[in-house]
Amino acid sequence: MALYRDEAIVLRTQKLGEADRIITVLSRRHGRIRAVARGVRRTSSRFGARLEPFSHVDLQLAEGRSLHVITQAESLDAMTMTIGADYPTYTAGTAMLEAADRLAGEDQEPAVQQFLLLVGGLRVLAGGERDPSLVLDAFLLRSLSVAGWAPSFEECARCGAPGPHRSFSASTGGVVCPACRPPGAAAPAPETVRLLSALLTGDWEAAGATDARTRRESSRLVAAYLAWHLERGLRSLTHVDR
């Protein structure tokens, strides 16, 4: 069995057999990997808490036929307990992991940008200085952009007419001008569109100055936009404690 090393973020874990787990990670060079961690559920396991979701780890893996096997794990940044210690942060973080899992593409296909985005997003989340809900929405918008579904919040998503525009349509890909507006398009408040644009570009000063109502409306639009492109929404998004 060929061995290889990679740096990765643990996305999710599933129980396997008596004491093992299947660990899904997003790695820097190999994209999404599903690997078995043997004996990880035993209290005497040498992996300990290193393979819990949110952990940033340096892994050594052995190639297997369908699942790879984790042979060694070293922590690079143990964000697990910082994120798990605050409920709103935990629920937002879980939604980020699920989104990364869904948007990373095929197994073993490199997704460097998604990886870097996730590492950055989780660090900000663990830092605890920004509203977890805003961090989640910013991550979702950028992750969708990296996956090739960048929304437009300035120009009309169909004809490119310069904005600002008042209507938003998830199926068209962002804000739309009155001429291109499809039936059933949402009409968000102008502040909401400005917040979405700030989240996408990383203007935290403008994003931080918004009120709760604007944030709720923008979260709803992000969820609708995500659900449209992923065909089914994220399960964890309904549990986010905003």
Place this chain on the structure above:
Amino acid sequence: MYEGIVQDLIDELGRLPGVGPKGAQRIAFYLLDADPVDVKRLAEVLTEVKDKVRFCSTCGNVTEEEQCRVCRDPRRDPSVLCVVEESKDVVAIERTREYRGRYHVLGGAISPIDGVGPDQLRVRELMSRLSDGAVTEVILATDPNLEGEATATYLTRMLRPIGLRVTRLASGLPVGGDLEYADEVTLGRAFEGRRNVDD
């Protein structure tokens, strides 16, 4: 493929957790060779367990009566409540013979990625159990993994306003382990929870 009922048995056994097609076949042939009395007893236990076993109306533990053994026992301390994820955890804690209070079984841990939120667990039952003021301490004994920690965090937030003493099981180095192999999180926890040796 085997004929009729043999294949049915293999298919049914193969649906059990951890049993693959080859394992199912091995168990099926073992049963065919086994003493009919033993097999009959197994079949009876299987039907009986589904008919008789239910969840305790107070704590949610598995029981054959309306209430489980711990909830019926008048010698157990009614002022301390230990919150666990599964019935298996009750058994694990009972084995220590250290704890004399009562339990509350949540039925899992908060895991949004699997679609499990507080509403899918027995959190509402816990809150209504605490409303009569008999309980003065709640011990959060959820698993020391991410989901368990998040569940404990959520419960702490709910329980604090009631003014109860809320405690969490200690976590740190396992007895019989080596310090050099401890991971950063566990070792960090052990430092956080260190205590005076002369107490």
